[in-house]
Amino acid sequence: MDPRLWLATVSGAVTLGYLAIRKLLDYDPREPPLAPQRIPIISHMIGLYRRTYNYYSDVYAATGAPIFTVPLPGQKMYVVSSPDLIQSIQRQHRAFSIDPILMKFSSIIAGSSKESDAILQHNVYGDDGDHGVAHESHIALREGTKPSNIDEMNRDMLREVSSSLDLLEPPIGQTKRIKLYSWLRTTLTSATTRAVYGPMNPYNDQSIADAFWEFEQGIMPIIINILPILFARKAIAARAKVSQAFYKYYTSNGQESASLLTRLRYGVATRNKLPVEDIAKIEIGGTIAIMVNTIPAAFWTLFYVHANPALLASIRAEVEACIETARGEDGTVTRTINIVTLKANCPLLLSSYQETLRYVGMGTPVREVTQDTYLDGYLLKKGALIQMPTRVVHSDPKLWGENVNDFVPERFLPENKSSRPKESCFRTFGGGKTLCPGRHFATNEILAVVAVFVARLEMEPVDKEKGWEAPTSWNTGAAGQIMAPDRDVEVDIKRREGVEEGWRWVVRVDKGDKVFRMVTEDFGDE
Numbered sequence: 001m002d003p004r005l006w007l008a009t010v011s012g013a014v015t016l017g018y019l020a021i022r023k024l025l026d027y028d029p030r031e032p033p034l035a036p037q038r039i040p041i042i043s044h045m046i047g048l049y050r051r052t053y054n055y056y057s058d059v060y061a062a063t064g065a066p067i068f069t070v071p072l073p074g075q076k077m078y079v080v081s082s083p084d085l086i087q088s089i090q091r092q093h094r095a096f097s098i099d100p101i102l103m104k105f106s107s108i109i110a111g112s113s114k115e116s117d118a119i120l121q122h123n124v125y126g127d128d129g130d131h132g133v134a135h136e137s138h139i140a141l142r143e144g145t146k147p148s149n150i151d152e153m154n155r156d157m158l159r160e161v162s163s164s165l166d167l168l169e170p171p172i173g174q175t176k177r178i179k180l181y182s183w184l185r186t187t188l189t190s191a192t193t194r195a196v197y198g199p200m201n202p203y204n205d206q207s208i209a210d211a212f213w214e215f216e217q218g219i220m221p222i223i224i225n226i227l228p229i230l231f232a233r234k235a236i237a238a239r240a241k242v243s244q245a246f247y248k249y250y251t252s253n254g255q256e257s258a259s260l261l262t263r264l265r266y267g268v269a270t271r272n273k274l275p276v277e278d279i280a281k282i283e284i285g286g287t288i289a290i291m292v293n294t295i296p297a298a299f300w301t302l303f304y305v306h307a308n309p310a311l312l313a314s315i316r317a318e319v320e321a322c323i324e325t326a327r328g329e330d331g332t333v334t335r336t337i338n339i340v341t342l343k344a345n346c347p348l349l350l351s352s353y354q355e356t357l358r359y360v361g362m363g364t365p366v367r368e369v370t371q372d373t374y375l376d377g378y379l380l381k382k383g384a385l386i387q388m389p390t391r392v393v394h395s396d397p398k399l400w401g402e403n404v405n406d407f408v409p410e411r412f413l414p415e416n417k418s419s420r421p422k423e424s425c426f427r428t429f430g431g432g433k434t435l436c437p438g439r440h441f442a443t444n445e446i447l448a449v450v451a452v453f454v455a456r457l458e459m460e461p462v463d464k465e466k467g468w469e470a471p472t473s474w475n476t477g478a479a480g481q482i483m484a485p486d487r488d489v490e491v492d493i494k495r496r497e498g499v500e501e502g503w504r505w506v507v508r509v510d511k512g513d514k515v516f517r518m519v520t521e522d523f524g525d526e
Helices: 005-025 040-063 083-091 100-112 113-122 133-144 152-168 178-196 205-218 220-223 233-251 262-269 276-291 292-305 308-321 337-347 349-360 390-394 414-419 441-455 519-522
Strands: 067-072 074-078 175-179 324-327 333-338 366-369 372-376 377-379 385-387 456-463 490-495 504-508
Touching: 005 083, 040 074, 040 377, 040 390, 067 276, 067 349, 067 504, 074 083, 083 372, 100 133, 100 233, 100 276, 100 337, 100 504, 133 175, 133 262, 152 178, 152 441, 152 504, 175 178, 178 276, 178 292, 205 220, 205 233, 205 441, 220 233, 233 276, 233 372, 262 276, 262 292, 262 377, 276 292, 292 308, 292 441, 292 456, 308 333, 308 337, 308 349, 308 441, 333 337, 333 441, 337 349, 337 441, 349 441, 441 504
Parallel strands: 074 385, 333 504
Antiparallel strands: 067 074, 175 490, 324 333, 366 385, 372 377, 456 490
């Protein structure tokens, strides 16, 4: 063996052994019980590597513990599997804070300057009152994405979605072949970013959009932050290209003609004196927030609806009953789909969408313990991290029943409420202070795509042998909260029988519509 390799192996083993002993000695019996492991520290690392987002579900299945301790090299972790404990953590947002993690994550993935890192970390624990980038950003996000404040974004987004579907629809008797995930990524990248960033949207340039997705795929080595210049060269170069585009956007005042959300977020950054160069770098994190999960959610909703012919027929009938048809003086037929009408009259569509989010949700909200705190009789120590894996809650048969591992499109129908757990067990959008603020906009976007798709088009997989066999999702990016498919699905698209050439399709959302309530917090959100 090469002496250098032997030395590195021995050094690594000694280091891991030291960390394992240190972590075990550091364990306090008042803390949550230790997760079982054959080899201290190493077993958890191997489990997380092999099973990724399913590992904590495995541990929970073996222990049934509502909270357990997972010691990892350099970091103690408490994993929470109980929805009631998760809600308790969400209510104690000072003792269990997301802000230090968000600000550190923002600076690492953005590659911002030390000057800006100090600004991001200022008052991150809220000790000096409700000011600073962390706190003010939460306010801006909530205000900018309130249902009453996203009408303009909805209109811009729906216009882009309709236009893309016009281009997708083939002439009568012809077929068009596409890769479904790729088509959705292109379409929704354009529709979402134009709605958020306005006419001067940097992603109008396809090369910038491509650079963002290259960065997103290579984000893990940047987060790990061990020699990223060696292990993340392509991702760093892609990030620089996106940042330069946003620098040009901000210095040209592109934000002034953008959405309220973008204007509010830019205001937070400038009030806190972040340099424009770093505002441009940090905005790549904003793009992650608005983009990375909507696309796989739309993909899986379309996939599972089309994989079940009876379900497709039923949803198609629901949507058809909601379409308004009008004929103009020139004979032009206009067919209008109103998202408000869909939400009120398509319970199976909404249930299928929510079941999709349950079925493929795999996010893990994280908090930092900012002070020694007792939770359910257990001591949680300052400096430790709390993880609340969505997958554990969503795959618990004690909550969802014996069919928890099946896709059940009727699960969220109103008449089935008594047979499913309370709303707090649905975790795809998180909850509490960090409840996903863009959930209403994303829901409108996905419902629009699915409804117009089933109303206008027929779709079948090209690979008849695989059919609607679901792709695996082991390689989902580090920023993903929804599983992304490991392979694309090639499909043939044709116009539905009875859909005439020359029909004009319109999708709209009436102003002031009530929200589609999926999480506990929505029941006070109008």
